[in-house]
Amino acid sequence: MRVVIGEDEALMRGGLTLVLEQAGFEIVGAAEDGDDLVRKALAHAPDLLVTDIRMPPSHTDEGLRAALEVRAARPDIAVLVLSQHLQRRYASELLEQRSAGIGYLLKQRVANVEAFVADVRRICAGGTVLDPEVVSTLLRRARRDDDPLHRLTPRQLEVLGLMAEGRSNAAIAERLTISEKAVVKHASHIYDELELPVSGDDHRRVLAVVRYLAV
Amino acid sequence: MRLGTPRSTNARSLAQAGAAIALLAGVEVVLLVDGPGEPTWIVVLFPAVACAYLAAGVLAGLRRPHNRTGGLLVAGALAWLVASLGNVEPPALVVVGVVCATLPLAVVVHLLHGFPSGRLRGRFSRATVAAAYFVTLVLQAPLYLFAPSGLPGEPLMVADSPGLAEAGHWVQDVAGTLVMVATSVLLHRRLRAASPAQRRVLGPLAAYGIVAVVFVVLAAQLADRVLTGYQEERVVVQLALMAGVPLAFAAGVLRGGFARMRDVEELGAWLGADEGGRPTLSAALAETLGDRSLELVLWVPEAGGYVDFAGAPVTLPSGDVERPVVEIRRDGRRIGAIAYDATLIADRSLVEAAARMTAVALDHERLTVELIASRDQVRRSAARVVEAADDERRRIARDLHDGLQARLVVLAIGANGLATDRELPDAARARATGLRTGIEAVVDELRTLVQGVMPAALIERGLSAATEDLADRMPLPTEVDVDRAVSHAGAKLPPAIELAGYFVVAEALANAVKHAQAHELRIHLARPDGHLRIEVSDDGVGGAAAGAGTGMRGMADRIDVLGGRLTVTSPPGGGTRIVAELPCAS
Structure with a gap:
């Protein structure tokens, strides 16, 4: 399973990479802003895109916008959006296009590695995973x-x-x-x-x- | 009384000059009565005209000490006395009289150009007046140099040459005509530029002055050639016309069309009047002094400049004869100034009197303006404080969000690693799991904290998204209605407005949930011209007050700092409606 990560915080990016690699995923690209993420996702055509919502340059919702852009261009790429705060609107926006292979989780869910990896696998298999919080x-x-x-x-x-x-x-x-x-x-x-x-x-x-x- | 001294000095010297000239007139009358030729009663008319000038000049000078017309009229009296010396006996005096025979005409031209202040304005005006004196004093010369003046021995004549005398006379006529044409053109121009009030005075006066001069000259020439039989009548009419000149000018200056002493007294009454009903100070001054263009400004020592009543800096003309400036002082301090139109208010002393009378009121107004300015300053500095606090909020939220959260998550991943390490004893793994869940709980708390400091939805999507997010978490059904003008992608509001708007919504919702006993809440965001309008309403018990509760007060303060308005409508039993309007340029 090939993965592209979008996360501007180096520590978090490292943690995420570690968790996914240990679970057997291959990290083929990591981006620190929205534009770079779209570019790398389209270039590498991974099985999964994992991204934070808030990223440079504006620190608003470019991660989410990048994910939606990638989804529109390549509906076969599964998307997992991680965030600190969850919003109903983001869930609807993600699910609006096509529900297969969509995930929307709190960032801290990564820490429960086994459950997180299981969720990631379900998303890659075309499942839909929404955070219990949402x-x-x-x-x-x-x-x-x-x-x-x-x-x-x-x-x-x-x-x-x-x-x-x-x-x-x-x-x-x-x-x-x-x-x-x-x-x-x-x-x-x-x-x-x-x-x-x-x-x-x-x-x-x-x-x-x-x-x-x-x- | 800054101007007391020069004023009394002027009055005294004027009185002295008047007395001296009156004495001269008396002497001249005696000389004339003893003189040769013409019937006595006609020659006495000349000093009589001089006396008319003198009286008018002294009156105008005393009433309007800073107006030079009075002095000019007194000088005119002297010119008449000198010009009429041609009719006396002593040859030396007759010579002077012959040389200055037409000088009074130049004085009339001078008066015409100087009206109403008595000062000449502009190069063209000055040149024309100088030309008038040249015509009457220098171009007069051929008449006595080349023709007999009837003096015994003809001391002035250098050659009896009727041709040269005739030519000189012709040159004088042409030059004199040019002076009068130039004067007419200039006065016509001034009339056109004048206001109706000015025209009412300036028009008749100019017409009279020009007609008088032209008639006197024409009549003399016609008399020489045609009307030889009516010498006496001609002289009487000429003198009557010329005697009217000083009276007309003095009347013009005193009436001024401009100001009367009585009006200044009325201004005093106005200043004592009830504050509620009175018009603004500068309007009252402008009305009183008859100059709508009058500017009353305040001196701000801190800024070292003048400001208007709205506090905007004003630059006053300096050294402009047309628009002089009178300073207003109180207890030696400069507190303001009046700039006025010199063609409308001829008399500076009038403006100075008004300045003295307004000083107290102006000082009062100045304090008011300062108060308004300082209130605005306080508001601006409060806005800066709030802005700085908001920036700090954003920084804290970002630091917590980006840095701390990531580190905690990574720590939790580490704890999870221990919890799943099969080489560790079960007890240690169980404790590591506890550690992980503990860290996750901290992350949850952190999220709540960040959300309170600076809501994620507000940062990421703006006010409408944040409002929706708030509504999603309300324990009561909450309808959110956002106008497109607020929600569309390009409708980015200034951060301060956005944050204030968010706090209004959050506080109003919290209050409704806590106190209103409502069943449903409703939020409406709109953007009427240049404003963000936030309305939060409920169907609860009502009876809420705007100032009640610290949350509401904080909300009101924030809105006030941004120059907005908060209205709470909450009739008992009729639900509560909170409307906040915040100014924001679209």
């Missing part, structure tokens, strides 16, 4: 009384959240210590309540959920 923000978001989410039970909301994080039914079952069958039952109930089309495709299901959440 998901909980989305779920906690205050809604009007007529909002369909109010019709879900707390357990169903939990399942919905884990689905948004990109977990498989098996993983959800394990996390909630319920049977996989129960998870499937919850999921179909959620689709019914939210009037979402049933689909066997794992990440399209996630996309539908997240799109709904991100409105």
Whole structure:
């Protein structure tokens, strides 16, 4: 797996490189600003692009803009955006184009190396991974009384959240210590309540959920 | 009273000159009555005209000590006395009279050019007046050098040559005509440039002066050639016309069209009037002195210059005869100045009187202006303090975000490395895991801290994104409505405005959640002409006050520093609506 990293902070870039290389990824390029990142990603055509949001020269959102630009040009390159602060809008912008191979995580998730590497592999495999923090923000978001989410039970909301994080039914079952069958039952109930089309495709299901959440 | 001394000196010397000339006139009358030729009553008319000049000159001089017209009129009286010496007995005096026979006409031209201040303005004017004296004194010479004057022994005549005398007379006529044409042109020009108020005085006066001179000259020539039978009548009419000249000028100067002493007294009453109803000081002065262009300015010692009432620096003309400047002093200090139009206000003493009367009021106004200036200064320095604090906030947020966070994450990666090292004892690995999760918790706290100091969304995407992010984290349904003028990519607001706007939204939302017992919140960001308008409203219990709570006060202070406005509408039971308007050039 070939990776291009966008991170202006040398220490963090080193840590990230170390973690990914130890997990067997090959770092083919590292950029310190948005333009350089786009250039290197398009030149190396890696399997994965990992980038910070805030980078030089303006220190605003060039990392995210670079990732979106690369995605638009090469939809086959998986993208993982790391950030210190998560925003619903960024999640929707990332998922708007195509949901396959998208990740949006807090930077500190890198420290839990095993979980992080597992997430990275899922993203590379075309999965969608949203940070639990984003998901909980989305779920906690205050809604009007007529909002369909109010019709879900707390357990169903939990399942919905884990689905948004990109977990498989098996993983959800394990996390909630319920049977996989129960998870499937919850999921179909959620689709019914939210009037979402049933689909066997794992990440399209996630996309539908997240799109709904991100409105 | 700075001007007291010169004023009384002028008055005294004027009175002395007047007395001396009056004495001369008396002597001359005696000489004339004893004199030869013409009927006595007509020759006595000459000193009578001189007396008219003298009286008018002394009156004008005393009432307007700084106006030179008075002095000029007195000089005119002397010229008349000298010119009429041609009719007396003693030959030496007659010689003087013959030489200066037409001098009074030049004085009239001088008066015309000098009106209203008595000072000549401009090179053209000065040249024309000099030419008038030349015509009357030098070009008069051929008349007595080459023709008999009727004196015994003809002491002045060098040759009896009627041809030369005739030619000289012709040259004098032509030159005199040119002087009068030049004078007419100049006065016409001044009339056109004058205001209606000026024209009302200047127009008739100029017309009268020119007509008088031209009539006197023409009448004399016609009398020589045609109207030989009406000598007495002609002389009487000429003298009457010439006697009218000083009276007209004195009246012009005293009325001035410009100012009367009574008006200055009214100004005094105005100064004592109630402050609420009075017009501005400079407007009152301009009205009183009849010069709309009048400028009243304040002296700022610190800046070493003048400023207007809005505090803007003003440069006054210096040494401009058309636009003189009178300083205003109080207790020896310079506190201001008045610049005025010399063609409108002929009399400097009037402006000086007004300056003295305004001194106290002006000092008061000056303090007000200084107060306004210092208030603005305080606001600017407060803005600088806030700006410096904001810069510091940004720097701290960046340092925490970029440096500290990365180091903590790398430390956590290290701790994780220990936790997964199979060679270490289980207890050590468990402690390393605890270390990692501890570091991660610190990172979470750090994020919250940075978010409070300088929100990430604000830095990355600006106010509308940050507002949306705030709304996402509200425990109550919060509708965000952002006008395109605020949200579109090019609509970058100044950082200070953006941050102030963010704090307004954050504080208003926090208050609504804490106190309003609301069900729904609403945020609207708009950008009406040159302003950022932030409206945060709720459907809660209302009854909030603008000054209540430190958060609200801090918000109000920030807005005030930026020159904005905060309105809180919160009727009991009617919800609360907070509107902040911040000026920002679009």
